[in-house]
Amino acid sequence: MFKTPTAKRVAIVTGRYLIIIVAALLIAKALLLSIDQYGTREITLVRVNGSTFCQSCMGLYK
Amino acid sequence: MKRWIIQFIFLVIQNPFIQNFLTGTIYRGPAKAICTGTLTCYSCPAAPFSCPIGTMQYIIEYAKMIPTYAIGSLAVFGTLFGRGPCAYACPFGLLQDLLHKFSPFSAQVRMMPWVRQLKWVIFAAFVVIIPYWKELPAFCAWICPAGTLQAGIPIVIANESFRVGVGLTFAWKVILLVIILLYAMREQRPFCRYLCPLGLFLGLFNRIAMLRIARDRKVCLSCGMCGKQCPMGLELPREINHLDCIKCGTCIKGCPPKIKALSWKFMPLDAEIASVEEKGVRTQN
Numbered sequence: 001m002f003k004t005p006t007a008k009r010v011a012i013v014t015g016r017y018l019i020i021i022v023a024a025l026l027i028a029k030a031l032l033l034s035i036d037q038y039g040t041r042e043i044t045l046v047r048v049n050g051s052t053f054c055q056s057c058m059g060l061y062k
Numbered sequence: 063m064k065r066w067i068i069q070f071i072f073l074v075i076q077n078p079f080i081q082n083f084l085t086g087t088i089y090r091g092p093a094k095a096i097c098t099g100t101l102t103c104y105s106c107p108a109a110p111f112s113c114p115i116g117t118m119q120y121i122i123e124y125a126k127m128i129p130t131y132a133i134g135s136l137a138v139f140g141t142l143f144g145r146g147p148c149a150y151a152c153p154f155g156l157l158q159d160l161l162h163k164f165s166p167f168s169a170q171v172r173m174m175p176w177v178r179q180l181k182w183v184i185f186a187a188f189v190v191i192i193p194y195w196k197e198l199p200a201f202c203a204w205i206c207p208a209g210t211l212q213a214g215i216p217i218v219i220a221n222e223s224f225r226v227g228v229g230l231t232f233a234w235k236v237i238l239l240v241i242i243l244l245y246a247m248r249e250q251r252p253f254c255r256y257l258c259p260l261g262l263f264l265g266l267f268n269r270i271a272m273l274r275i276a277r278d279r280k281v282c283l284s285c286g287m288c289g290k291q292c293p294m295g296l297e298l299p300r301e302i303n304h305l306d307c308i309k310c311g312t313c314i315k316g317c318p319p320k321i322k323a324l325s326w327k328f329m330p331l332d333a334e335i336a337s338v339e340e341k342g343v344r345t346q347n
Contacts, residue, residue, distance in 0.1 A: 013329070016270045019141050026134030035125055042121065042131050043095050049120045050094030050104040050112035056202040057105050057209035058218055059231030 065150060065310060066159070072151040076100065082107030086221030088213075097132050099139035099147035101154050101260050103202075106212035107220070115260050116209075119189055119199035126194065136260075140267030144274070144303070148254055148261050149293075149310035154208040155254055158246040159293065165247035173295035177256050178306060185259035203231065207239040207253060250293045254308065265305040272329045273309060275302050282323035288313035299324070 002008035030042035076098065079089045086107065093110040097117055104112040114132040121129035139147055148155050162168045184205065192200035202209050214235060218225050245252045254261050277299050289298030291312045296304060298313050302324070314324045 012270050016141055016272065016329075019137055019267070019270070023134040023137035023141065026130040026137070030131030030134065035127060042125070042127075042129075045121060045125060046097070046112060046117050046131055047092065047095035049117065049124075051088070051090035053088060053217070053224070054103070054105040054116060054199070054202060054209075054213070055224070055227075056199045057103055057206065057212075057214040057235075058224055058227075059203065059214070059229060059233070059235055 066156075068150045069156040069159070072100075073153050073156060076102050076111060076151070076153060077106065077108035078110060079108045083216050084220060086217050086219070086224070088217075097135040098151070099136060099143070099260075099264065100152040101206070101208040101258065102152075103206070103209040103213040105209065105214075105217065107216055109212070113209075113260075114263075115189060115206075116199065116202055119193040119201060122190060123193040123197045123199060136263050137267070140264045140271060142272050143264075144268040144271030144309050145261055145264045145307060146271070146273050146309040147264065148258075149308040152254075153212065155251060155308075157211075157243070158251045158253060161243060161246045162248075162250040162293075167248050168250070169248060170290065170292075171249040171295055172297070173255050173306065180256050181259060181262040184257055185262050189259050201259060204235070205238065205257065207235070207242045210235040210239045250295070251308075255294055255306065261308070262305075265307070268303050268305055268307055268309075271303075271309075274327050274329055275307070275309060275311070275314060276325050276327040277302055278323045278325075281321055283321060285318070285321075287318055288316040288324060291316050 002011060030046070032041070034041055035045075082088060088105055088107050089110050091110065094104060094112050096111045097114040098111045099114070101115065102109050102111060102113055104116055114136050117132040118129040121127060121132065184201065188201035188205060192198060210232075214232065218228055218232070242253050242257075249255075282299060284299060286298065288302075289296060292298055293310055293312060294306050294308055296302075296306060301307065302313065303309075311326065314326065317324045
């Protein structure tokens with residue numbers, strides 16, 4: 001796929017930083033943008049869900 | 063520092079509220095918004111953080127959207143360490159390691175070639191498709207042995223209000239947990255090898271992760287000594303930094319001291335070894 005080792009190395013390093021940038025954008029989206037008309041953010045859902053008994057681990061879910 | 067010491071440190075960091083085991087309650091503070099890179103159930107009484115796989119299922123199930131926060135968090139962990147958190151921070155990984163270490167039936171077993179692909183099915187079906195389609199966190203509800211051990215069993219024992227509703231699903235999960243733990247006494251880390259969707263996700267980043275095990279092909283004899291103790295049963299040195307490699311470093315210790323072909327590298331600081339690795343140069347007399 002890559003003609004030279006240097007090209008491969010550049011691709012890996014570039015890909016690595018691109019992924020970190022995209023990951024940072026995804027986290028920022030979850031922290032800042034609302035997902036419905038009530039202004040709920042994804043991070044709020046995560047925190048609320050994490051603070052609730054998840055009954056699936058006890059086999060009680062639904 | 064020895065790996066088991068780091069594992070115990072992370073066990074304590076991820077389970078500081080031990081007193082909650084007595085009351086059958088869980089921590090509900092702001093730290094629950096933080097997804098770790100390990101399989102720590104957010105319903106575990108002692109846990110301050112959230113499980114990324116549980117979060118993924120919940121967001122898919124409840125909001126019918128791509129779980130950007132969990133994916134972003136795991137991408138950061140993955141790009142930095144690959145599957146490193148499996149080896150150094152996962153409490154369920156530590157338990158499997160201990161069972162194998164002290165078991166009289168333990169054996170060094172190679173990873174089964176086809177069964178290792180089961181992780182893809184588990185991830186696709188139980189973490190993505192069923193939560194979206196049936197609005198059920200299927201992995202947590204039917205499979206996750208870490209959740210059963212860390213949350214299900216302690217809460218059912220300590221909290222009477224949950225005990226009355228326990229049924230067949232809970233029994234199935236306990237049986238699955240027992241099977242996995244018993245098998246862990248024979249083959250090291252069976253859950254990590256064949257079932258863990260979180261390990262699969264982190265493993266996707268293994269090839270480009272900054273933390274990597276570098277192999278100097280100039281000196282490597284491909285003798286296979288590095289693979290003798292691999293907890294994942296990989297074919298080493300061929301599968302170093304493979305998708306299933308948890309970057310525990312056992313292979314580095316296994317490499318004969320006079321050769322020392324393997325070493326830790328935190329890229330991109332190193333260029334020399336990487337270029338040797340890529341060129342595939344091997345000058346053996």
